[in-house]
Amino acid sequence: MAGNQNTASVKTGVRALPFKERAAYTWKEIKRNRASYVLLAPFMILFVLFTVVPVAMAIGLSFTYYNIIEPARFIGWDNYMRLFLDDSVFLISLRNTMVFAVVTGPLSYLACLLFAWFINELRPKIRAIATLFFYAPSISGNVFFIWTYIFSADSNGLLNGLLLKLGLVKTPVLWLMNPEWTLGIVMVVQLWMSLGTSFLSFIAGLQGVDRTLYESGALDGIKNRWQELWHITLPSMKGQLMFGAVMQITAAFSVADVSSALVGNPSPLYSAHTIVLHMMDYGTVRYEMGYACSIAVILFALTLASNFAVRKLIKPGD
């Protein structure tokens, strides 16, 4: 904290100087910290090249028609107009993505928090095992394909087998082919995989809460665990809550692989089509790079806007 104030005062001190002296001071600082820049250089150069430049390229190309073979041709806002006025599949993918963002995102966030909190009450050994159980699906990656065998409509479908045996259905349900079910199933599997980095961050945050706060809270009249959570625990881990929100929002907007692996790409009647799948379709199958980039820009703007909105909502540090 003291260090931060120090920099702040140095900064205002420098700002008061005329430009020439300020530039000279900055240059001196840069030279003094040569080693820092050298250490940063490999990561930062590659990061700029493979993340910052592509974002700029996406924005630039989104205003062009570009098919790789011919040079890009500037067409103004045409791609965006086409997206919203002329591409009904995009609108479906946008709607589905928003459903993920509004339902799966918050649900997964609450699940991370709730289960981290429940697990935190367990004894250390059991806690470690429970953490592993909840976290394992998110690091098992492509193993989510196992859900195709669970929901499969043929004789090997585990769920249908169970339902038939219990007499709940008479004929197998076409889980992965019926547009009424597909989106819901992708959401279930997405939730299954969503107790990842945020979940670990919450577990760590809960363990890091100052124990004495709980004792003084009990003296101050905290009656049950819910009050304790609301008045003591959550305010002490706002930083983790913020970090978790960023992770879950970003993930909720990135649904693609699970949808295409489980219900196909395109899914029945585009019922589980997402923005990312639509973008990859135009970018890697149809080679309409400009159009694909305009979809990427929409995704970029949507995710950033959601993150900043939620950031305002949680407002850490007060």
Next chain:
Amino acid sequence: MSSRRVGLKSTRSIGGNILITICLTLVACFMVLPLVYTVNLAFKPINELLKFPPTFFVRHPTTQNFKDLFAALGNSFIPLSRYLFNSIFISAVGTFGHVILASMAAYPLAKNKFPGKNFMFQTVVISLMFSGFVVNIPRFLLMDSLGWLDTYYAVIVPMMVSTLGLYLMKQFMEQINDAILEAARIDGASEFRIFWRIVMPNVKPAWLTLTLFAFQASWNDSGSVSLYIRQEAMKTFPLALSYVQAGGLARMGASAAVGFILMIPPITIFILTQSNVVETMKSSGMKD
């Protein structure tokens, strides 16, 4: 811990404890059963795989599916071991490179003051706030113009500069005591020496965490390989899964065997690093 238990007694109702235990157990089953099912399928003999109605647990475990798996792809022009080798190579190089590059960059961001520092870190934080898919298409064009398509550079290099790792490492390094670094500077140690000899040994939990995350991401990656690599012999293990699955029901056991091989390494690494990972995540909070 014991003092906490005493403090807890008054705020924890028995009814609540029971409710939470039931809820935890149910959801734990939902989380773990699909993975258990994968393991069971992988070891089922063919007659159990095709049984109707399907059974959950294996009765007479066999390694036949694994043999079939290697045999099935052994007849095609690329053997399965090749996919496996590619995956191991990409994950190993990508993870190692990421840990080194991210740690190098995190140290000055955490501990030194220099012009441009805040701007750089803010850019890194913003990059966490949008989906990685945003850059897919332009990155493809970039790789094309660099001549990196069909090379492992296209897959490995972007992996090495994943910003989540840099973010976590920087947050963790902030806890290092400035006095130690200052003492080393007075003794005339260079920044590189301080980084390698003092900082790195002190952030072992963080680099184990970065190892877990980077390995997990690269081991499971199928998106960037299928985007940048067209040569079959260079593709990775997760992509072999789709070929095996394309064989339909007869390959169900072999697919589950692939799933089994896919999930074992990340889960093992997590078991080995769990306490370090939790330690690292304590500093993962976003402050501003």
